[in-house]
Amino acid sequence: MSGLDRDGDVFILDLGDGENRLNPDSVAAINLALDEVVAAPAPKALVTTASGKFWCNGFDLTWMTANPGEIEPFIQSVRVLFARFVTLGLPTVAAVGGHAFGAGAALALTHDQQVMRVDRGYFCFPEVDIDIPFSGGITDLIRSRLPVRTAHEAMTTGRRYGGDDALAAGIIDGVADQDKVLPTAIGMARPLTGKAGPTLGTIKSRLYATAVAGLVAGQAVEVPI
Secondary structure, three states: OOEEEEEOOEEEEEOOOOOOOEOHHHHHHHHHHHHHHHHOOOOOEEEEEOOOOEEEOOEOHHHHHHOHHHHHHHHHHHHHHHHHHHOOOOOEEEEEOOEEEOHHHHHHHOOOEEEEEOOOOOEEOOHHHOOOOOOHHHHHHHHHHOOHHHHHHHHHHOOOEOHHHHHHOOOOOEEEOHHHHHHHHHHHHHHHHHHOOHHHHHHHHHHOHHHHHHHOOOOOOOOOO
């Protein structure tokens, strides 16, 4: 992970320039960055970005293959991270300038708003094609963030949505050219920085209470790529 930067009142969390897969080190680094953001005084907002071909390509399968005994607690730590993003007491925007697959797509949905690159990059849940069912918590997260018909299509067909398709399907809030994805996300976040605070966190916690409860409940493990 490349780290945390700041543009005025908007924090910028950079996931990196590789495949940006989730593993214990990257999850720990993201949590440390969120600790810093949460501790900072308002006004504030958070944009999560990445550079290169991928925004987040899901779980680190190489690490998981090498550490089979640690898979379940690790995936539960990812679910807890998702619950944390969903309930953050500050506005959040995912600047998705590359592919978001599996757990990476779920991570994008934990943000309040999303903007995708218009010409390249896919949003996709491939679980149906690799015979891995969604847990109840992940299902509730997706269902709570997407229109019902879109959630059904995305989860049962494994469709790959480009930027325009994702916007039309109600998955994201905007599209932009490659060099405008991050500035567009910052522009979406900046007017909302004054909303940061405990009230916003409480609103989101109650709005997504079912999904959050499922995410932190330690349900059966699913392994999206």
